[in-house]
Amino acid sequence: MSVAEAPPSALRARAANILRSSTFRLAVLYVLLLGVSVGILMAFLYWSTAGYMDRQTAATIEAEIRGLAEQYRRRGLAGLSSVISERVARDPVGSSVYLLVDDNLEPLAGNLDRWPAGFPDPDGWIGFRLRERGPDRTEEHAARGQVFLLRGGLRLLVGRDVRDLEATRALILDALGWGLAITAALALLGGWLMSAGVMRRLETINQTAGEIMAGDLSRRVPLNGSGDDFDALAANLNRMLERIEQLMTGVRQVSDNIAHDLRTPLTRVRTKLELLCAELDGCENARALAAETIADTEEMLSTFNALLRIARIESGARRSAFARLDLAALLEDLAELYEPLAAEKGQGLKLRLDGPAQVTGDRDLLFQALANLVDNAIKYTPSGGTIALAGASREDGVTVTIRDSGPGIPPEARERVLDRFVRLDDSRSTPGSGLGLSLVKAVLDLHQASIVLGGDAGGLIVTIGFRDARSPVA
Numbered sequence: 001m002s003v004a005e006a007p008p009s010a011l012r013a014r015a016a017n018i019l020r021s022s023t024f025r026l027a028v029l030y031v032l033l034l035g036v037s038v039g040i041l042m043a044f045l046y047w048s049t050a051g052y053m054d055r056q057t058a059a060t061i062e063a064e065i066r067g068l069a070e071q072y073r074r075r076g077l078a079g080l081s082s083v084i085s086e087r088v089a090r091d092p093v094g095s096s097v098y099l100l101v102d103d104n105l106e107p108l109a110g111n112l113d114r115w116p117a118g119f120p121d122p123d124g125w126i127g128f129r130l131r132e133r134g135p136d137r138t139e140e141h142a143a144r145g146q147v148f149l150l151r152g153g154l155r156l157l158v159g160r161d162v163r164d165l166e167a168t169r170a171l172i173l174d175a176l177g178w179g180l181a182i183t184a185a186l187a188l189l190g191g192w193l194m195s196a197g198v199m200r201r202l203e204t205i206n207q208t209a210g211e212i213m214a215g216d217l218s219r220r221v222p223l224n225g226s227g228d229d230f231d232a233l234a235a236n237l238n239r240m241l242e243r244i245e246q247l248m249t250g251v252r253q254v255s256d257n258i259a260h261d262l263r264t265p266l267t268r269v270r271t272k273l274e275l276l277c278a279e280l281d282g283c284e285n286a287r288a289l290a291a292e293t294i295a296d297t298e299e300m301l302s303t304f305n306a307l308l309r310i311a312r313i314e315s316g317a318r319r320s321a322f323a324r325l326d327l328a329a330l331l332e333d334l335a336e337l338y339e340p341l342a343a344e345k346g347q348g349l350k351l352r353l354d355g356p357a358q359v360t361g362d363r364d365l366l367f368q369a370l371a372n373l374v375d376n377a378i379k380y381t382p383s384g385g386t387i388a389l390a391g392a393s394r395e396d397g398v399t400v401t402i403r404d405s406g407p408g409i410p411p412e413a414r415e416r417v418l419d420r421f422v423r424l425d426d427s428r429s430t431p432g433s434g435l436g437l438s439l440v441k442a443v444l445d446l447h448q449a450s451i452v453l454g455g456d457a458g459g460l461i462v463t464i465g466f467r468d469a470r471s472p473v474a
Contacts, residue, residue: 222234372439387405397465404459
């Protein structure tokens with residue numbers, strides 16, 4: 001048995017989610033703060049090691065200059081030259097550098113062949129290069145010394161070959177640089193792993209929230225039993241969801257009971273009015289009044305039936321009927337059904353399909369929702385106008401577009417008309433209950449499909465986006 005591997009696109013999406021997460025940003029900020037802290041610590045270590053060696057070298061040179069100056073005061077130029085010659089002879093390959101020159105910079109004593117180029121700083125320190133000739137090649141090394149002025153224009157240079165010090169400094173810098181880089185890499189890796197762990201917990205909560213928003217109020221955030229902050233948050237959320245489910249169930253039960261209780265007497269009223277209408281022979285005015293009353297009861301019954309249907313759809317009870325289906329075939333049936341009605345009103349109904357359009361859903365509910373939209377388009381489009389249906393498959397799903405040449409919906413009212421009992425006719429003089437688009441919205445929400453109303457150039461354009469049929473619908 002082998003473990004299934006996630007597709008590359010899913011891995012890229014997960015990596016992008018981690019990079020965008022606030023946890024990873026906090027981790028990056030932590031890495032920056034840690035880097036600055038480690039940098040300051042390493043700068044102190046560098047100052048304590050390489051800086052200490054620098055300071056020791058400078059102190060040794062200064063002490064040697066003081067000793068030679070004392071020799072010069074006590075024994076004069078000859079004595080100083082003798083001391084320098086003795087020191088050079090005692091350690092000919094050592095790191096010490098001496099050079100005593102006259103006012104023309106001509107060497108008098110020491111182990112340098114000429115005065116180095118360059119000028120000393122205000123404290124008398126000068127850096128220069130030493131050329132060392134060997135049997136096979138000539139090497140140059142860094143050196144550092146201090147210049148001391150004597151009477152009569154004489155100058156004394158005392159220094160050290162600092163090649164070992166430079167090598168040690170370079171080694172320390174390399175070690176500190178690698179240490180800082182490894183620290184930053186480990187901190188980034190830790191931040192990435194921490195972000196991935198937090199993202200997994202948040203994705204679980206987000207997935208549960210999405211399923212609840214889709215209508216499944218029975219879903220709960222899973223706990224992993226660790227007792228950490230996320231478990232405490234999930235427990236509180238679950239208690240809140242249980243309370244909301246109880247309230248929603250109570251409200252839905254009351255609404256259903258009212259609708260059921262009113263639908264039964266209304267049905268009786270309609271039946272009795274029909275019987276009364278049959279008994280009113282010769283009383284045309286009474287028959288007309290009874291017929292109008294019957295029409296009113298029919299409208300009220302339609303409203304209650306629509307409310308009950310929306311309630312059942314929003315409860316998610318129809319999700320058990322979901323199956324793979326081809327929206328292209330559904331749109332063809334829809335066009336065939338409504339083409340005669342459009343032709344009767346002098347309208348043109350066109351259908352354009354780009355091949356199969358596979359989605360997962362309830363065919364009857366989707367047919368009813370799309371039929372409501374086409375029926376509205378035919379209802380509000382004037383004679384001579386056109387209604388266009390289109391279905392197209394995308395990389396991540398299916399898009400259905402219903403476009404008409406009617407008056408359209410003002411932009412400020414496009415979101416509002418999807419709510420229950422909302423009608424653009426403020427006087428409410430035209431027939432209708434304002435539940436047609438609400439039913440469409442409930443069906444599309446059940447299928448996790450989006451709906452956008454547009455048409456700024458005239459008419460109404462309804463764009464519906466279904467997710468990829470391969471993605472499970474919660």
